[in-house]
Structure formats: C-alpha cells, structure tokens
Amino acid sequence: MPNDGPTPLERFINGILPENPVYRLLLGMCPTLAVTSGMKPAMTMAAAVAFVLICANLITSLIRNLLKPHLRILVFTLTIATFVTIADRFLQAYAWPMSKVLGPYVPLIIVNCIIICRCEVCASKQSPPAALADAIGQSIGFALALATIASVREILGDGTWMGLPLIWQGSEQYKWVLMLLPPGAFITLGLLLGAANWIGSALGGRAKAGRSAE
C-alpha cells in the first residue's frame, strides 16, 4: 500500500518541537496542568501516556482498513481505554504512592486529546512504521513540555527538583507555594506558552502554528 503523507522520520522529528502537542497543537492540557506540580509525577504521567500512545497507534494502524467511518472515534476510544486500564492497574500494583498522587488523571488519559488526535490524523491513515515513529516523537515532545513546566513549578514552589533539595532549604518563607496550587499551574503554562511562541517567531515564522487557537 503506497505510503502517502510524511515519512516516519519526518513524523518523529515533527512530534518533538515543530508540532509539539502542548506548545503548538494545544492538546492534552488537562494532565499538563494537573500533574506538573513535581518532576516525578510529571515523568510518570509522560511514561504512561507514551505507553498508551505507542500501543494505541500501533493497533489502530494495523486495523486501519477495517474501520467504518462513523464508528472510528468509538473504536479509537475503546482501544485507548483498554491500554489505559492496563497502565492504571500496573501503576496501582507497582507504584502505589505515585498512583495515589496521580489520582484520577491516569484514567483521564482515555479522553486525552493527544492520543485521539494522533490516531485520527496519523495512525488511521498510515502504515505501522509511520504510526510508531509519530507516537514516539509526540511522546518525547509531551515529556519535554511536561518537564519544562514541572521544573519551573517545582523549583519555584518547593526548591527541589525530582525530590532533591536545591535552593531555599531551611528558609521556607521564600518558597512560592502558589506555584504548587492550581493558579500557579495556569499562570506558568500561559507564560511558557508565550515564551514558546516568542522563541518560535524569533526563529522565524513558526508562531503561525501556535496562533491557530485564536
């Protein structure tokens, strides 16, 4: 079957920065805001999303010729729900404290727009190698976005990074606790989005993709 559309390598590279799911496509905001109060929950969530995205993309790409047009979103969602159940049970069994911290946001990966969008845009139209490359690229891009936001919030709010104390240990009054609470999440993401748009336009013209939300 002829492979029309971007090659696997292009899909992989696009997913990391040019079509970064959080900063460019503005997808998957719910876990981005919710689990980035520390680096450890953020990286666990990135790993879970990577697992579900890769598996769902692979399966969808393998059955792409059997999908009826008006039922395809339901089929994507059921596939994703199966893998999320696996990921959730795995986390509950082997990383119970982290599973409690992540709370309801692991099952919410089911309705995460990133995975459904990648299934719809890429996996249902291209062969398994391209879908796999797309999934890996987007997962790396998502992990990068989560890491930047979580680093800012954790360092400013707690003075630690990945749980290791860095600054402001002993002088607790300098910790900007708001960063660990919901308002801090919104404001950090807003400012970092602005920064990403500014860097993109300074590097030449890529900010057009970031403005598509207007």
Add this chain to the structure above:
Amino acid sequence: MEHVAQLILIAVGAALINNFVLKYFVGICPFLGVSRRLDTAFGMGCAVTFVISVAAALSWTCTYFILRPGAPLTAWVWSLVSPGSDAVVDLSILNYIVYIFVIASSVQLVEMYVRKFFPSLYKSFGVFLPLITTNCAILFACLEIMKHVSGAGPAEMWGLDKALILAFFGGVGFTIAIVIMAGIREELDACDVPAPLRGAGITLIVAGILALAFMGFTGVDKSLADLLR
C-alpha cells in the same frame, strides 16, 4: 435533614469549592476554545451539564448493579452459572471501557434530542456537540462517582441522588467558570495583548487569576456543615 445537608454540601462543593475547571483542570479544551463569546459559552455550559447528568445516571446504574464487587445482577448470574459458590464476582476492571461507552451513547442521545427539539441550537453548535465525548469533565464526574460506589461499604455508599447532584452541580460550576471567562475575553478583545501571549496564553493567565479568586471558597464547606447541623 441530615441527608439534605449532605446533598447541599456535595452541591456547593462540586460547583464552587472544588470547581471542575479551576481546581481539577478538567474540561480545559472547551474552556479555552469556546469561551470567546458569551452566548456560545453559555450554550456549551448547558450542553455539558445535560450530558454530564445523563452520563452520570447511566454510569452509576452500571457500576451499582453490574460492575462493583458483589453487585446484585452479577451475583445473580453467577449463582445461576455455578450455584453454591461464595466467590465475590468483581467486574470493576471493565469500569473505564463501560464508562466511555456510556459517555459516547449519552452524547449520541443528547445530539438526537437537540436535533429533534431545538434545530436552530443544533445548527449553531456544529461540530462541538460530538466533541463533548472527549470532554474530560464527564469522565471525571463518572470517576468521582465510582470512587464512592465501587468498593464502598453500605454506610458510605452513594445513591443515585448524590451521584446526580455531584454531576449536575459539577456541570453548573463548569458553566459558571466558562461564562465568567467569556465575559472577560470579550473585554480583552479591546486590549493590547503582546503578540506571543495572544489567544491561549492570555486566556490561561486570566484562568490562573480566576482560580486564585475561587480559592477563596476553601473552607466554606466546613462552615456550611456547622451551619446546617
């Protein structure tokens, strides 16, 4: 009176204190995407409230009667298949799949209802109505109800009334947040926002200030509980 007090506390908690959008970060996609004009925002809020209530009712029924450990229907079927066995059948591994099925069907139901009885509203919604299926808020409401039904003893088990109150007032809280945001964004149109922040950036910063304001509701449930006692 004690039961009504609990219902009031759940309602106020879901709508204001633990607002779905501003505290739990669910439903951000329509919150950022549909909040440009006041009338579309209010319409989206009402649609989400409607779908959340229907989906919560259906998912509570499935969880209570079929999925939870020791559920009546499953226990009855098991007793027909292997009589005399005292094993507790636990189908809760199918929770997420059943919930997403229920949500997709609720959205279909609501879409058919709106198309039959409010055709102009259906036209103005366009593609946003099927997109409510991927709205985190609805699955989040189902998960909150699951927390209180699946694996809960008879004392703290949530009935259909508490589940519906949580879902409906969660939707009301979402509507409040999105309407406030739409009002602010209509004013922002006349302001000079720096180019990198236009669109999603400034909306998120405004949402952060809104979340800060809603943090003022913390502790209201304690005082309300003391008042109602």
